Amino acid sequence: MAELVGNVLVGQSGGPTSVINASVAGIVSEALNHACIEEIYGGLDGVLGILQEDLIDLAAESQQQIRALKHTPGAALGTCRYKLKKQQDFERVLEVFKAHNIRYFFYIGGNDSQDTADKISKLAQQQGYELRVVGVPKTIDNDLAVTDHCPGYGSVIKYLTTTIRETACDNEAMGKGDLVSIIEAMGRSAGWIAAGAALAKRRDHPHDPPHIILLPEIPFAQEKVLEDVRRILKREKYCMIIVAEGLVDADGNYLAADSATDAFGHARLGGAGDALGEIIESNIPGVKVRVARPGTIQRAAAHCASKTDVDEAFLAGQAAVKAAVSGETDKMVTLIRGDGDHYTCETGLAPLSEIANGVKKLPREWINEDNISMNFQFLRYALPLIQGEVALPHDNGAPVYARLDKVRIDKVMPPYEI
Amino acid sequence: MAELVGNVLVGQSGGPTSVINASVAGIVSEALNHACIEEIYGGLDGVLGILQEDLIDLAAESQQQIRALKHTPGAALGTCRYKLKKQQDFERVLEVFKAHNIRYFFYIGGNDSQDTADKISKLAQQQGYELRVVGVPKTIDNDLAVTDHCPGYGSVIKYLTTTIRETACDNEAMGKGDLVSIIEAMGRSAGWIAAGAALAKRRDHPHDPPHIILLPEIPFAQEKVLEDVRRILKREKYCMIIVAEGLVDADGNYLAADSATDAFGHARLGGAGDALGEIIESNIPGVKVRVARPGTIQRAAAHCASKTDVDEAFLAGQAAVKAAVSGETDKMVTLIRGDGDHYTCETGLAPLSEIANGVKKLPREWINEDNISMNFQFLRYALPLIQGEVALPHDNGAPVYARLDKVRIDKVMPPYEI
Secondary structure (H helix, E strand, O other): OOOOOEEEEEEEOOOOEOOHHHHHHHHHHHHOOOOOEEEEEEEOOOHHHHHOOOEEEHHHOOHHHHHHHOOOOEOOOOOOOOOOOOHHHHHHHHHHHHHOOEEEEEEEEOHHHHHHHHHHHHHHHHOOOOOEEEEEEOOOOOOOOOOOOOOOHHHHHHHHHHHHHHHHHHHHHHOOOOEEEEEEEOOOOOOHHHHHHHHHOOOOOOOOOOOEEEOOOOOEOHHHHHHHHHHHHHHOOEEEEEEEOOOEEOOOOEHHHHHOEOOOOOEOOOOHHHHHHHHHHHHOOOOEEEEEEOOOHHHHOHHHOOHHHHHHHHHHHHHHHHHHHOOOOOEEEEEEEOOOOOOOEEEEEEEHHHHHOOOOOOOHHHEOOOOOOEOHHHHHHHHHHHOOOOOOOEEOOEEOOOOOOOOEOOOOOOOOOO | OOOOOEEEEEEEOOOOEOOHHHHHHHHHHHHOOOOOEEEEEEEOOOHHHHHOOOEEEHHHOOHHHHHHHOOOOEOOOOOOOOOOOOHHHHHHHHHHHHHOOEEEEEEEEOHHHHHHHHHHHHHHHHOOOOOEEEEEEOOOOOOOOOOOOOOOHHHHHHHHHHHHHHHHHHHHHHOOOOEEEEEEEOOOOOOHHHHHHHHHOOOOOOOOOOOEEEOOOOOEOHHHHHHHHHHHHHHOOEEEEEEEOOOEEOOOOEHHHHHOEOOOOOEOOOOHHHHHHHHHHHHOOOOEEEEEEOOOHHHHOHHHOOHHHHHHHHHHHHHHHHHHHOOOOOEEEEEEEOOOOOOOEEEEEEEHHHHHHOOOOOOHHHEOOOOOOEOHHHHHHHHHHHOOOOOOOEEOOEEOOOOOOOOEOOOOOOOOOO
16 A cells, blocks of 8 residues: 555544544644644534544644644534535535545544545545545543444543442432432433443342333333332432433333423423422322432543543544554544453554444343343443543642633635535 | 539530531540540430430440441431420420530530520539530531631531532533523522632632622622623633522522422422523523432542641641540530731631621622632632541441440430420
8 A cells, every 4th residue: 555645634523522632633643643634634523524624633742742732632623513414515525625635534433433534534535535434433422333432421421330339328318208209310212321321230230220211212211210219218228320311211202201391381391200200299298309410520530531441542643543544544443342351442443434324222022121230241241441540630729621722724725515 | 513424415516517526526535635524425306316315325435446446437326306495395304414414515516506505504504503505516517606717617618619610621622602500509698618619719810600600699690690600601612600598689588499399389499500500501502401400429428528627627626626625615615717928717706696696798808809719818718628538438338427326324204305
């Protein structure tokens, strides 16, 4: 494979995670090792910034800031949920690439983002513009095909595990057999995150919370859940429920929108947790319900990130660069778990199209027959992903995160109407 | 003062905090230093356990567990919101004390708890039963009189500060001038906690979030706040609002209960954050609102505790024992801040009655004229309280907290009907 000389463009897409910036750090630090890479640009706000030629010079950032990216939540380049639709959009992207001699495009994101990367790559091939496109997986939802797991997932479930252990101490002190404590976890369509709550239970401590996990995969059966709550409150001081925000009833309707609208007739902002709390309060006399909805706090909780997750996100960024430099294109980096008893993880590659069109579901056989807890297969899968803590630098009692200088690259194209 | 030989009883009361157990650790470890103290008992679930003679042997716990209390959230002895009312209740408490030769009573709690301790102490004096009662301050609400600040407060505002810095990274990545990010802070009647959010702003960075802090002290003025949001969204990518759960309108009604009831006609569980979000969405077209309600997560977040706070909570426990042994009674330990530029803190004592009947308000002059931000006087007050981090022991990726054996003391009294 002939050496391809040119510039790198990195973009971030979709919802932020605690570790998406670690992948940027991996890409930048690896790119500096390769003479064929001349400039390292970042595209602001995902594809939006590329369309509008909003590019920054990542090589101009201090090493300190690039290193700090490894522990900085959010998405330092900015992100978007904009989806390229028109053919014109794709052509514009390629025009921008050509104008800035972008020969390596690394796109960090989920399903949709890998689909976008795939389409850009194919258009470049059609036009005979040599471009290497390698995606880097990112999503707290852990729903990408092929890869064993996704960077971002380990940290969100470590946050949840930590929070459950702590909330349990509080609930244990307050509950007198009458307390229902609900924590709403992210996860619209898949229960991977809520399932991760199972890690908070110590091995061989069946009374440990969470007592009930409600997954989007299992349609909400009101009477059965109420019965579970009553049974647990007879046995325990409190009943802790983790509910996925995307919990649906048997008809596939979100529990949230179903149960309440506000004074203006809007479906409520919040969600499944409050709706569930109301159902329990209305049906079980005398219980006190407490609902916590950490919302985006959970995907931003870098102070509680998994070191394994951070390291793998960084590794995935490095691997993307190595693969592209060695001639790979149209692929996404995957994480491959070793076969041994001791957890190991290395990177692989899978075609972007396979990622774009697939989705990894939480295996039904990892959910216990009671429908409210996870079995040993899930725990074996998830436990290695939350190992290790990250020590954050603090200044005056608060964590300090990277802030990029964002030195702009001169625009050379006419403006583009989005 | 003649040496008083007898047993110690420790109780915890009211809502848990990240550091209330550190005070227990301080009491137990100090009590072991004094020969006049024979047994060290814990009363379970605050006064409820005392009334019912549910006592445990704290000296029988392993040193490991007592040490682990220093970083364990919740209230390891259990707590309650039960208020002694009937004269009979107080007399029962004293009967239990006499039956177990309790001569030292340490009650860790807020306003109401110190009032209870005061009444118990006075009844003992009336009856000529020699008892030394010393309270230990505890409340995330920071509203106790006399003491400079309360153990528990520093940790909750450190959690809030950390969470704001992290959520800011997420919001900065997602916002395009259209994002309103609301975090609901605890604090029913005082804005101390919400005010603490101001610490997340870096010095000399006026654009840092939080952009708006809504305190219970300032009646909610809808048009003014909407104007603030519009102004900030013109300038920033997002507008972050910290709202105290106890926000009230000009008539003193909670914002929460006012704005929405559910399908059953109940006032909503949640609160000010959702209500505010709905007001903003209804009045500012095109904005996206995200509401996080960490709820009890914030007061249990020991993984994010302030080392200063933990150390002071421990110190307050030790000081209570030292004071009682030296003959003090009917007092609460206070924290006294040194006069110098460099923060120092030592303990003092104040009469329980003074604590019971007082309340410390957030000074109006610490709130800026814009009504939505805190001034330099507040920052000078609060910043020292969040200094230092606590390294928690982890097992398999999750923090490990103390679990007491709770060896029961034999009951010698007839049962008591609550």
